[in-house]
Amino acid sequence: MSEAPLQEFPSECPIKVMGRHDSDLRALTQAIIERHAGPLAETSVRTRTSADGNFLALTYLVHATSREQLDAIYRELTACKSVLMAL
Numbered sequence: 001m002s003e004a005p006l007q008e009f010p011s012e013c014p015i016k017v018m019g020r021h022d023s024d025l026r027a028l029t030q031a032i033i034e035r036h037a038g039p040l041a042e043t044s045v046r047t048r049t050s051a052d053g054n055f056l057a058l059t060y061l062v063h064a065t066s067r068e069q070l071d072a073i074y075r076e077l078t079a080c081k082s083v084l085m086a087l
Helices: 025-037 067-080
Strands: 013-020 045-047 056-064 081-085
Touching: 013 025, 013 067, 025 045, 025 056, 025 067, 025 081, 056 067, 067 081
Parallel strands: none
Antiparallel strands: 013 056, 013 081, 045 056
């Protein structure tokens, strides 16, 4: 008996990125995501600042076409020095 895939493609997939607010986090991470998934509409990006203003959380809604595409995005995001966490 084969298992059903955890996610089917293509699909809309949220990618959450967190980092320090003083970095150019949005420009850096958006460039990484667009390199793999193409241009993002402004409505596909949500920004939230932490209560004390030190951290920035970004959520990108990406049109994912494969597990390999998502893996490549996460690998590059986690290699970025400005990114503290990517989910």
